[in-house]
Amino acid sequence: MTTPAAPPRSRYVDGLWHRLHPATPLLRGGIGLVAVLLYVASTFRERLVGLLFGLPDVGGDPVDEIGRHHLVGPATLIVLAVLLIGVGLFWLSWRTSEFRIDGSAVTVKYGVLLRRTRTAQLDRVQGVTIARPLLARILGAARVELDVAGQNANVRLEYLANAAAEDLRRDVLLLASGRREREGEPPTAEVAVLTETGTPVLTVTPGRAIGSVLLSETVVVLVVLAAVVLPVSVALGAGVPATASFVPLMIGSITVLVRRIGRNLRFAVVSTPDGVRIASGLVSTSTEALPPGRVHALRIEQPLLWRPAGWWRVSVNRAGHAAGRRNAEAERSLAPVATTAEVLALLPLLVPDLGDRRELVLAGLVGRGDGEDFTTAPKRARWLRPLAWRRTGFRMTDASVLARSGWLHRELVVVPDARMQSVSLRQGPLQRLLRVATVHPHVVTGPVNTRLGLIDVDRAEQLFTELALVGVGARRTDVSHRWGDVEPRP
Amino acid sequence: MTVLPPRALDAGIAGWRGVSHRLVWVDVAAVLMSALFGAVVGVVLLLLVPGYWLGAVVLAVVVVSTVVRLVIAPRRVRAIGWILREDDLVVRRGILLSRLVAVPYGRMQLVDVNRGPVARLLGLAELRLVTAAATSDVTLPGLPEQEAAELRDALVARAEERRVGL
Numbered sequence: 001m002t003t004p005a006a007p008p009r010s011r012y013v014d015g016l017w018h019r020l021h022p023a024t025p026l027l028r029g030g031i032g033l034v035a036v037l038l039y040v041a042s043t044f045r046e047r048l049v050g051l052l053f054g055l056p057d058v059g060g061d062p063v064d065e066i067g068r069h070h071l072v073g074p075a076t077l078i079v080l081a082v083l084l085i086g087v088g089l090f091w092l093s094w095r096t097s098e099f100r101i102d103g104s105a106v107t108v109k110y111g112v113l114l115r116r117t118r119t120a121q122l123d124r125v126q127g128v129t130i131a132r133p134l135l136a137r138i139l140g141a142a143r144v145e146l147d148v149a150g151q152n153a154n155v156r157l158e159y160l161a162n163a164a165a166e167d168l169r170r171d172v173l174l175l176a177s178g179r180r181e182r183e184g185e186p187p188t189a190e191v192a193v194l195t196e197t198g199t200p201v202l203t204v205t206p207g208r209a210i211g212s213v214l215l216s217e218t219v220v221v222l223v224v225l226a227a228v229v230l231p232v233s234v235a236l237g238a239g240v241p242a243t244a245s246f247v248p249l250m251i252g253s254i255t256v257l258v259r260r261i262g263r264n265l266r267f268a269v270v271s272t273p274d275g276v277r278i279a280s281g282l283v284s285t286s287t288e289a290l291p292p293g294r295v296h297a298l299r300i301e302q303p304l305l306w307r308p309a310g311w312w313r314v315s316v317n318r319a320g321h322a323a324g325r326r327n328a329e330a331e332r333s334l335a336p337v338a339t340t341a342e343v344l345a346l347l348p349l350l351v352p353d354l355g356d357r358r359e360l361v362l363a364g365l366v367g368r369g370d371g372e373d374f375t376t377a378p379k380r381a382r383w384l385r386p387l388a389w390r391r392t393g394f395r396m397t398d399a400s401v402l403a404r405s406g407w408l409h410r411e412l413v414v415v416p417d418a419r420m421q422s423v424s425l426r427q428g429p430l431q432r433l434l435r436v437a438t439v440h441p442h443v444v445t446g447p448v449n450t451r452l453g454l455i456d457v458d459r460a461e462q463l464f465t466e467l468a469l470v471g472v473g474a475r476r477t478d479v480s481h482r483w484g485d486v487e488p489r490p
Numbered sequence: 491m492t493v494l495p496p497r498a499l500d501a502g503i504a505g506w507r508g509v510s511h512r513l514v515w516v517d518v519a520a521v522l523m524s525a526l527f528g529a530v531v532g533v534v535l536l537l538l539v540p541g542y543w544l545g546a547v548v549l550a551v552v553v554v555s556t557v558v559r560l561v562i563a564p565r566r567v568r569a570i571g572w573i574l575r576e577d578d579l580v581v582r583r584g585i586l587l588s589r590l591v592a593v594p595y596g597r598m599q600l601v602d603v604n605r606g607p608v609a610r611l612l613g614l615a616e617l618r619l620v621t622a623a624a625t626s627d628v629t630l631p632g633l634p635e636q637e638a639a640e641l642r643d644a645l646v647a648r649a650e651e652r653r654v655g656l
Contacts, residue, residue: 319622421622421626422578422591422594422597422628423591424590424592424625425501426590427499427588442625443623444622445624457499461501464501464590464592467592468578468580468594472594
């Protein structure tokens with residue numbers, strides 16, 4: 001183990017080079033190499049023995065052949081040499097992978113032949129993910145990933161010992177939050193606060209994990225296929241090809257559904273002083289921290305089938321989660337299924353502005369018309385959205401914009417003013433006829449679409465002006481991306 | 491440097507600056523290039539597909555769209571306007587689909603100056619602004635090269651002055 005039992009605080013944050021977990025080369029693909037070598041050795045051992053000792057292939061077991069020709073000594077030496085070289089290479093690879101964290105940046109270097117070094121500024125870190133694939137879990141190691149804005153710009157520390165990973169994450173988040181260890185203050189108090197288990201905000205029960213997946217659109221489509229399309233095609237005399245094509249579809253869909261359930265099981269969101277911590281997974285677990293002020297847009301949605309149960313799905317746009325990553329969609333949905341009460345508890349942690357605005361949020365989730373000062377679409381535009389026009393509306397609060405839409409599929413989008421990158425106002429020919437326009441606060445790419453449609457044109461121009469002003473102003477005063485520097489707002 | 495008159499949907503902002511009228515020729519060149527491509531496709535269809543109707547339809551569409559685009563090209567260019575305000579750059583574009591974008595200086599990640607072959611002959615350049623949001627991609631074509639360089643320097647200076655985090 002590279003991690004002696006030192007005091008946990010600042011073990012890594014000392015500007016010195018540290019090594020990774022000794023099993024790292026094995027976990028990063030070395031195990032595959034070993035397996036291939038063993039396979040090759042066991043398949044071609046006759047050939048190998050023949051090649052090494054010049055023995056004729058007489059068809060017997062090669063191990064017996066070695067014994068018969070008194071070659072046990074040389075054979076053992078060769079095996080030992082191969083083992084030594086392998087271990088040596090692993091050791092070399094481990095020796096050359098190092099990382100360093102000082103007050104402001106993290107640097108990783110790795111590679112034996114091709115040496116690579118990557119440095120990232122700590123205050124650009126968008127979040128810290130800890131993942132434990134199955135093998136790493138067995139060996140007590142974890143992969144730490146520092147999310148940095150930009151395509152493929154994440155800094156990976158693979159692998160660290162479990163406890164070290166947790167400590168490292170806490171320290172990095174602490175530094176990112178702009179806090180510094182102050183002189184004279186006992187560090188233990190700080191540690192106590194941070195190692196607290198935190199308050200669980202959201203815990204997905206097994207029933208909800210399974211129910212939410214069974215009530216999804218995919219299942220409905222499958223049921224319709226099984227109940228309608230299949231009997232009809234059998235009746236039309238095309239039973240065999242229809243069934244033949246249905247079986248793989250069914251198997252594929254069920255695999256996807258089971259995987260989704262597995263992801264939802266044991267999903268939990270915990271509130272800590274560092275930010276929000278998200279834990280998920282049954283077999284290979286992952287833990288992720290989302291510091292406050294890193295949510296660029298947030299969507300709370302409710303498919304029609306979830307309405308009786310009162311479940312919601314929460315997704316966020318955030319920098320650093322590059323598009324096109326594996327399981328990107330799953331990672332981006334912050335809470336795959338949450339109850340209304342949990343949403344109301346979670347929202348203030350992500351958008352502090354909505355702290356005690358329960359009625360407002362409820363109006364945004366389920367309300368219609370202009371209750372709670374929502375500005376709704378003008379009546380003349382109703383045939384552009386015949387069902388949803390009374391739900392379509394927006395509302396500005398002190399530090400964010402709320403957009404409400406959808407009648408069957410309810411949706412509420414929240415954009416914090418301080419995270420807006422730019423804002424646009426647009427109007428197509430049809431919109432011009434109806435004297436409405438679209439205002440679009442631009443945020444970083446993600447699953448959440450932040451367009452505010454069907455706004456009366458005069459109100460839209462006013463909103464555009466307000467957002468342009470408010471965005472600039474909010475940015476000046478915003479410190480939520482370095483939330484440790486200031487006293488919390490009263 | 492022209493100052494544009496106000497129009498509907500400009501959020502009450504006055505003092506829009508227009509772009510060079512020479513940009514019309516860049517548009518015309520682009521329209522003619524796509525017309526040439528469409529005409530080649532139409533002629534090939536006319537020769538290969540029996541019955542002539544498919545090729546004739548394609549050629550008709552090409553002719554009509556080319557004429558329409560040539561006619562509206564000057565209006566399209568006149569509709570482009572920009573203004574440097576206290577804290578942001580506002581760009582407006584489009585006649586049928588009007589679009590107005592405000593980009594705060596502090597949010598600019600980079601500023602590009604591009605010159606296409608035709609634009610270069612006419613001494614024009616295109617300014618492109620990139621923020622962290624892919625959707626805010628703003629282009630401002632038809633700036634005289636000198637003006638484009640000056641605008642770029644001004645934007646970079648202001649962006650540096652007001653840099654903020656993501």
